Amino acid sequence: MNLTVLFSSALLLSVSVLSLEDDAPVTATYGSPKQTAQTGPTQSDCDKYGDFCTKEFDPVCGSDGKTYSTECVLCQQNREKKTDVTMESKGVCPS
Numbered sequence: 001m002n003l004t005v006l007f008s009s010a011l012l013l014s015v016s017v018l019s020l021e022d023d024a025p026v027t028a029t030y031g032s033p034k035q036t037a038q039t040g041p042t043q044s045d046c047d048k049y050g051d052f053c054t055k056e057f058d059p060v061c062g063s064d065g066k067t068y069s070t071e072c073v074l075c076q077q078n079r080e081k082k083t084d085v086t087m088e089s090k091g092v093c094p095s
Helices: 002-019 071-081
Strands: 060-062 087-090
Touching: 060 071
Parallel strands: none
Antiparallel strands: 060 087
8 A cells, every 4th residue: 555655646746747847849859850951151159169069969051061960060170170161051951
C-alpha cells in the first residue's frame, strides 16, 4: 500500500511540475536538417566569439558556398585558415 501511495504521489508531482513549464515551442532536428536560408548578406561579428564554439546547430551560409553549423564555426575557420569568408545568410546554403 505504501509503495502505491509513494508511486502515485511521485507521478502527481511530476505531472504538476511539467504543467508549470513554459509553453514555448520546442523543436529538434535529427538527421538531415531542412532549414531554409534567410537571404541577404549579413556581416559576421567574429569579435564576439572566443576560441571555442558550442555544439548547437544554427546553420549559416558562407560566402564560399559552404554551410557552417554556426556563425561561430565560420569565424573559427576564418581565424584558423586566415581566410575572410563572410556570412551570406542564415540557414543552409542553397544546393
